[in-house]
Structures are given as C-alpha cells and as structure tokens.
Amino acid sequence: QVQLVESGGGLVQAGGSLRLSCAVSGLAISDYRMGWFRQAPGKEREFVAGVEWSGRFTYFGDFVKGRFTVSRDNAKNLVTLQMNSLKPEDTAVYYCAATNGYGYIKSKAEYNYWGQGTQVTVSS
Numbered sequence: 001q002v003q004l005v006e007s008g009g010g011l012v013q014a015g016g017s018l019r020l021s022c023a024v025s026g027l028a029i030s031d032y033r034m035g036w037f038r039q040a041p042g043k044e045r046e047f048v049a050g051v052e053w054s055g056r057f058t059y060f061g062d063f064v065k066g067r068f069t070v071s072r073d074n075a076k077n078l079v080t081l082q083m084n085s086l087k088p089e090d091t092a093v094y095y096c097a098a099t100n101g102y103g104y105i106k107s108k109a110e111y112n113y114w115g116q117g118t119q120v121t122v123s124s
Contacts, residue, residue: 001025001026002024002025002026002027002098002113003024003025003026003115004022004023004024004096004097004098004113004114004115004116005022005023005024005025005115005116006020006021006022006094006095006096006115006116006117006118007020007021007022007023007118008020008021008118009094009118009119009120010119010120010121011121011122011123012086012120012121012122012123013122013123014086014087014088014122014123014124015085015086016086016122017082017083017084017085017086018083018086018120019080019081019082019083020036020080020081020082020083020094020096020118020120021078021079021080021081022034022036022078022079022080022081022096022115023077023078024077024078024079024096024098025077027098027113028074028077029072029074029077029078029079029098030053030074031053031100032053032098032099032100032112033050033051033052033053033098033099033100033101033105034050034051034070034072034079034096034097034098034099035047035048035049035050035051035096035097035098035099035105035106035111036048036049036050036070036079036081036094036095036096036097037094037095037097037108038090038092038093038094038095038120039092039093039095039117040091040092040093043092045095045108046061047059047061047105047106047107047108048060048061048064048068048081048094049061049064049068049069049070049081050070050105050106051070051071051072051079052105055071055072055074058070058071059105059106061106063089067083067084067085067086068081068082068083068084069081069082070082079096081094083120086120086122087122088122088123088124089122090120090122091120091121091122092119092120093117093118093119093120094117094118094119094120095114095115095116095117096114096115097111097113097114097115098111098112098113099111099112099113100112
C-alpha cells in the first residue's frame, strides 16, 4: 500500500520559515518525480514545487520567487520543502504527490499518488 505522509506544518508569523517533509512508503521514490501542491479554502489546488528523479532539476510555481527550496533523499524515501519568508497568502493545506509519468510536472493531473496534506497557516 502506497502512503505519502506530510509533516511539519503549523502556525508561523509572516516572514518566518517552515520545513515540510513527505515520508513515502510502498514505492521507491527514485522511480518517481515528486511534487508539492497547495490548496487554500475556495481555491484550486496549485503547484508549489517539483523535483526530478535525481534531485538535480527543480521547478517552482511563479509565486515562490526564490523563497522555497525542494529536495529529496531517495535512500530515505523522503522529500522536503523548505519555505522561507512566508506570507499570509501562503496559508493553505500543502500536499505531497508522486508521479511515474513523463508529462508536465506542474500539472496535478500528472500525479498518481497523494498525501493527506498538512496545514500551513501564516499570520500577519
């Protein structure tokens, strides 16, 4: 059974940082590209960050503007999203996802597996 479990969310003041982790079981993430998405109330789920198989290439949503980094540890089956300079508009549920496809990494339709999400709340 494939499981993606996010952790590290919480409440932080604007300008602060959070580090989200995604622990994966039931598959080897070395065979998957990994992504982070977020969904705020009343909004569509949107792409935050993605990382290719080896971790060499990363991709980000336009709103990130250098504030986030994404990394992976294939040996530990772990993906991490480091978020700095957080803003109130970053408040959302953040989801980890995995895809074994070769399509557009920023498309949520591309992903086969999803975690349950972790809440990030940024206060002003």
